[in-house]
Amino acid sequence: MELLSGAEMVVRALRDEGVKYVYGYPGGALLHIYDALFRQNDVTHILVRHEQAATHMADGYARATGKAGVVMVTSGPGATNAITGIATAYADSIPMVVISGQVPSTMVGTDAFQETDMVGISRPIVKHSFIVKHPSEIPEVIKKAFYIAQSGRPGPVVIDIPKDMGDPTQKFEYSYPKKVKLRSYSPAVRGHSGQIRKAVEMLLAAKRPILYSGGGVIMGGASEQLTALARLLNLPVTNTLMGLGGYPGSDRQFLGMLGMHGSYTANLAMHHSDVILAVGARFDDRVINGASKFCPNAKIIHVDIDPASISKTIRADIPIVGPVDSVLREMLAILAEIGGAPNKESMASWWKQIDEWRGTGRLFPYNEGDGSIIKPQKVIETLYEVTKGDAYIASDVGQHQMFAAQYYKFDKPNRWINSGGLGTMGFGFPAAMGIKLSFPDAEVACVTGEGSIQMNIQELSTCLQYDLPVKIVNLNNGALGMVRQWQDMQYNSRYSHSYMESLPDFVKLVEAYGHVGIRITDLKDLKPKMEEAFALKNRLVFLDIQVDTSEHVYPMQIRDGSMRDMWLSKTERT
Amino acid sequence: MRHIISLLLENEPGALSRVVGLFSQRNYNIETLTVAPTEDPTLSRLTLTTVGQDEVIEQITKNLNKLIEVVKLVNLSESAHIERELMLVKVKATGAQRAEIKRTTDIFRGQIVDVTSSVYTIQMAGTSEKLDSFLQAIGTAAILETVRSGVTGIARGDKVLSI
Numbered sequence A: 001m002e003l004l005s006g007a008e009m010v011v012r013a014l015r016d017e018g019v020k021y022v023y024g025y026p027g028g029a030l031l032h033i034y035d036a037l038f039r040q041n042d043v044t045h046i047l048v049r050h051e052q053a054a055t056h057m058a059d060g061y062a063r064a065t066g067k068a069g070v071v072m073v074t075s076g077p078g079a080t081n082a083i084t085g086i087a088t089a090y091a092d093s094i095p096m097v098v099i100s101g102q103v104p105s106t107m108v109g110t111d112a113f114q115e116t117d118m119v120g121i122s123r124p125i126v127k128h129s130f131i132v133k134h135p136s137e138i139p140e141v142i143k144k145a146f147y148i149a150q151s152g153r154p155g156p157v158v159i160d161i162p163k164d165m166g167d168p169t170q171k172f173e174y175s176y177p178k179k180v181k182l183r184s185y186s187p188a189v190r191g192h193s194g195q196i197r198k199a200v201e202m203l204l205a206a207k208r209p210i211l212y213s214g215g216g217v218i219m220g221g222a223s224e225q226l227t228a229l230a231r232l233l234n235l236p237v238t239n240t241l242m243g244l245g246g247y248p249g250s251d252r253q254f255l256g257m258l259g260m261h262g263s264y265t266a267n268l269a270m271h272h273s274d275v276i277l278a279v280g281a282r283f284d285d286r287v288i289n290g291a292s293k294f295c296p297n298a299k300i301i302h303v304d305i306d307p308a309s310i311s312k313t314i315r316a317d318i319p320i321v322g323p324v325d326s327v328l329r330e331m332l333a334i335l336a337e338i339g340g341a342p343n344k345e346s347m348a349s350w351w352k353q354i355d356e357w358r359g360t361g362r363l364f365p366y367n368e369g370d371g372s373i374i375k376p377q378k379v380i381e382t383l384y385e386v387t388k389g390d391a392y393i394a395s396d397v398g399q400h401q402m403f404a405a406q407y408y409k410f411d412k413p414n415r416w417i418n419s420g421g422l423g424t425m426g427f428g429f430p431a432a433m434g435i436k437l438s439f440p441d442a443e444v445a446c447v448t449g450e451g452s453i454q455m456n457i458q459e460l461s462t463c464l465q466y467d468l469p470v471k472i473v474n475l476n477n478g479a480l481g482m483v484r485q486w487q488d489m490q491y492n493s494r495y496s497h498s499y500m501e502s503l504p505d506f507v508k509l510v511e512a513y514g515h516v517g518i519r520i521t522d523l524k525d526l527k528p529k530m531e532e533a534f535a536l537k538n539r540l541v542f543l544d545i546q547v548d549t550s551e552h553v554y555p556m557q558i559r560d561g562s563m564r565d566m567w568l569s570k571t572e573r574t
Numbered sequence B: 001m002r003h004i005i006s007l008l009l010e011n012e013p014g015a016l017s018r019v020v021g022l023f024s025q026r027n028y029n030i031e032t033l034t035v036a037p038t039e040d041p042t043l044s045r046l047t048l049t050t051v052g053q054d055e056v057i058e059q060i061t062k063n064l065n066k067l068i069e070v071v072k073l074v075n076l077s078e079s080a081h082i083e084r085e086l087m088l089v090k091v092k093a094t095g096a097q098r099a100e101i102k103r104t105t106d107i108f109r110g111q112i113v114d115v116t117s118s119v120y121t122i123q124m125a126g127t128s129e130k131l132d133s134f135l136q137a138i139g140t141a142a143i144l145e146t147v148r149s150g151v152t153g154i155a156r157g158d159k160v161l162s163i
Helices: A006-016 A028-038 A051-065 A077-091 A118-125 A135-150 A193-205 A215-219 A223-233 A264-272 A324-338 A344-358 A376-386 A399-407 A428-438 A457-466 A481-490 A506-512 A523-535 B015-025 B054-066 B097-107 B128-138
Strands: A002-005 A021-024 A044-047 A069-073 A096-102 A128-131 A156-162 A171-174 A209-213 A237-239 A254-257 A275-279 A299-304 A318-321 A392-395 A444-449 A471-476 A516-520 A541-546 B002-010 B032-037 B043-051 B070-075 B081-092 B111-115 B119-126 B143-148 B152-155
Touching: A002 A006, A006 A028, A006 A135, A006 A171, A021 A051, A021 A428, A028 A069, A028 A096, A044 A457, A051 A069, A051 A077, A051 A096, A051 A428, A051 A457, A069 A077, A077 A096, A077 A118, A077 A156, A096 A118, A096 A135, A118 A128, A118 A156, A118 B015, A128 A135, A135 A156, A135 A171, A193 A275, A193 A299, A193 A318, A193 A324, A209 A223, A209 A264, A215 A223, A223 A324, A237 A264, A254 A264, A254 A399, A264 A344, A275 A324, A299 A324, A376 A399, A376 A444, A376 A471, A376 A523, A392 A399, A392 A428, A399 A444, A399 A471, A399 A481, A428 A444, A428 A457, A457 A506, A471 A523, A506 A516, A506 A541, A516 A523, A523 A541, B002 B015, B002 B054, B002 B152, B015 B043, B015 B054, B043 B152, B054 B070, B081 B128, B097 B111, B097 B119, B097 B128, B119 B128, B128 B143
Parallel strands: A021 A044, A021 A069, A069 A096, A096 A156, A128 A156, A209 A237, A209 A275, A237 A254, A275 A299, A299 A318, A392 A444, A444 A471, A471 A541, A516 A541
Antiparallel strands: A002 A171, B002 B043, B002 B070, B032 B043, B081 B119, B081 B143, B081 B152, B111 B119
């Protein structure tokens, strides 16, 4: 057996786990490990400009691939800078392994230089965490961390490693475990067959069924089974913000996103349904609106890997705990076995009703303006055309995020990358970088605003160093759009600190970082200049697009109302 | 409703803080908490009492079960069980009071475990309700100090919590 130092074990274990990229930033407590990184070529380290960006890069990679992203940060400020990114991953159940340096074990608790209690600080926002007590534990701890991060309901895992654990003069036998078993952790491997059969029977008897799916279908790799079931039963489908791409966005059975900024059709169909099949979704407050008025006539079948997500906000009539792909597969098998089909007549009248709600125009109607002013919605529609609907779209947080979710029709899973649960501004750009690194031939765009992009704009420098030609689509309205919208609607347009004075000249800024900047101010230039940007395959291009500041995101559900209570424009409501 | 939740926990540093952290993080109550290693030194037995609606208790047990270090869990209040709490009380015991306190202690089946010329220290075990009644019977004026262990419990009959 080979003898390795703790620091070497960290790097070797990452290699043996199949890790290609680590995103991080060095510092005192990590220097042994960084030296071990330097002396090998299997694991590539990407040096970010701020630790938060490292976590979002790892997160973007994880969301696009389904595998855990790996982050390395030093003790103290390195660790605390990573916290926002860890919380972002936790809120959206994204697998991530964060290795944080710590002061030497002999100094822990002495208020040493760059000491923080990382395990304590991160405790409420991790799936689990470890402190390494002896170098020989390292391979097993790393194996366990990946296993926990990637199985069950995924999430971030922190490994805190005191500096002395990596001491290069102390060598121990190294072998990487093939498997780990934890007596106290065994996520469900299949759903309860009796419950699944009951669910199928309920679906077949339904007159107005609807399928509501979320991020669990994306991370659970179940979009194929979901699509098959929806097609077989002719179900109308709606996705949560996290679930977009779980069912083809351009398909006739797709009603658009639901919830606070969901489509009129999807929210009405939910409200009037009699059976809701919820798959890998958690009845979030941004989806259900007023819990007491939620879908008054619906029976609920809830499939989720996490028992704590079931009956948390809305009581399930048929709870099914299990991996969504396996549960859906079993539903399909039962349907094949009993050969049942939904009642043709009631489904036809349900679809007739839905098609009436949907109408013939856009799923999300908007006023196109005077032909010169650029509407933010139009930017996303143009982006969809220019990228032929096949790009990875990473988004920041705000109005632009909602417009992207509404107007870019995702036909594939893992293509829509956004911070849904935590709503982290500054997420989109580094996430796009993490995706581009692993999919160099794919189109990767970051939809952002002038507020969000400035929260991690320093990463333009990282992009130059590692040649990451992402396209940044900046919907620049000179204001924090979503804050402003709420101020318009609830605070009589008193724009308290939602206006950004002294914005930088983004084109010059991007050029200073060595990239290409293009400003677009007139609608007629939008498509040609966007095409020009995407034609520059090997360059990072920043499109600074001046859009209409007065635009709001609609529909918008009316607080504490039912699913169907919505503002449809500044003057109309349901 | 008051519930007694008992769990087997990996006897590892940080495990307890995760249990306690969960309660504050999710705005649940802990009324009492007691924890000690079992006959298997790799496991601790933790018992806590909490108050909440059934839906809240369901979420508490589900979220406790999700903690990696929680090996097994039982809500003792859901079936027949035995609950005990240990209490030590220091009371003023002078003059005529001495005999009165001795009598009350005997009625409650407590023991006087330490005696000075002016103070009795009484040990008592039982349900929380019984301990409360005893304190009421003695009267707050006489009480110098009380210390209670928090509730611990075990299911009746064949049911056991073990791995």
